[in-house]
Amino acid sequence: MRNPHRKVVFIDRDGVINVDLWKYVEHWKEFRFEKGALEGLKALSEKGFDIFIISNQAGVGDGIFSEAAMWQVHEKMIAAMAKRDIKIRGTRYCIHAKKAKCDCRKPKTRLLEKAVANLNFEKEKTYFVGDKTSDIEAGKNFGIRTILVRTGYGKKTEKELTKKLQPDHIVNDLRDAVPIILKTAA
Numbered sequence: 411m412r413n414p415h416r417k418v419v420f421i422d423r424d425g426v427i428n429v430d431l432w433k434y435v436e437h438w439k440e441f442r443f444e445k446g447a448l449e450g451l452k453a454l455s456e457k458g459f460d461i462f463i464i465s466n467q468a469g470v471g472d473g474i475f476s477e478a479a480m481w482q483v484h485e486k487m488i489a490a491m492a493k494r495d496i497k498i499r500g501t502r503y504c505i506h507a508k509k510a511k512c513d514c515r516k517p518k519t520r521l522l523e524k525a526v527a528n529l530n531f532e533k534e535k536t537y538f539v540g541d542k543t544s545d546i547e548a549g550k551n552f553g554i555r556t557i558l559v560r561t562g563y564g565k566k567t568e569k570e571l572t573k574k575l576q577p578d579h580i581v582n583d584l585r586d587a588v589p590i591i592l593k594t595a596a
């Protein structure tokens with residue numbers, strides 16, 4: 411028997427899950443959950459979604475902070491979520507320098523591909539939720555739906571949208587993305 415379809419959602423980190431500081435989040439003490447993020451994550455987790463966090467952290471490759479520091483923030487974030495019964499299926503970071511021309515920095519799709527390599531899911535029912543054009547492009551490049559949130563860089567991104575680059579939906583924050591995601595998955 412084939413594995414049943416999973417419900418998958420990809421979510422950007424900085425500016426969606428946590429407040430984007432307009433610099434890298436290098437220490438846990440700088441990490442603040444973004445408005446609506448915990449509620450949104452909790453709802454998706456409760457509905458059985460496989461949640462994947464997909465994040466560019468070029469500050470590591472560019473020598474601004476260490477990979478160990480990044481993982482420390484990661485572990486604390488996951489623990490803070492677990493305390494609220496939010497389960498994250500996987501997190502994928504691109505730590506390469508901006509100029510490294512790696513194959514995983516969004517809007518490239520390698521991180522998404524690797525995250526769901528062994529999962530059976532339907533792309534047409536799957537969203538990428540992000541606050542930058544690179545998130546929307548990554549979603550489109552991967553052949554899934556996209557939601558732009560107005561947290562983080564979102565309001566700025568909204569002004570930069572072109573006819574060619576349009577998310578499927580624009581909402582205020584992650585919590586407001588949930589009804590759209592649930593409706594499409596149903």
Ligand SMILES: [Mg+2]
Pocket residue numbers: 422423424425426430540541542562
């Ligand atoms: Mg972001």
Ligand SMILES: [Zn+2]
Pocket residue numbers: 504505506512513514515
């Ligand atoms: Zn990379």
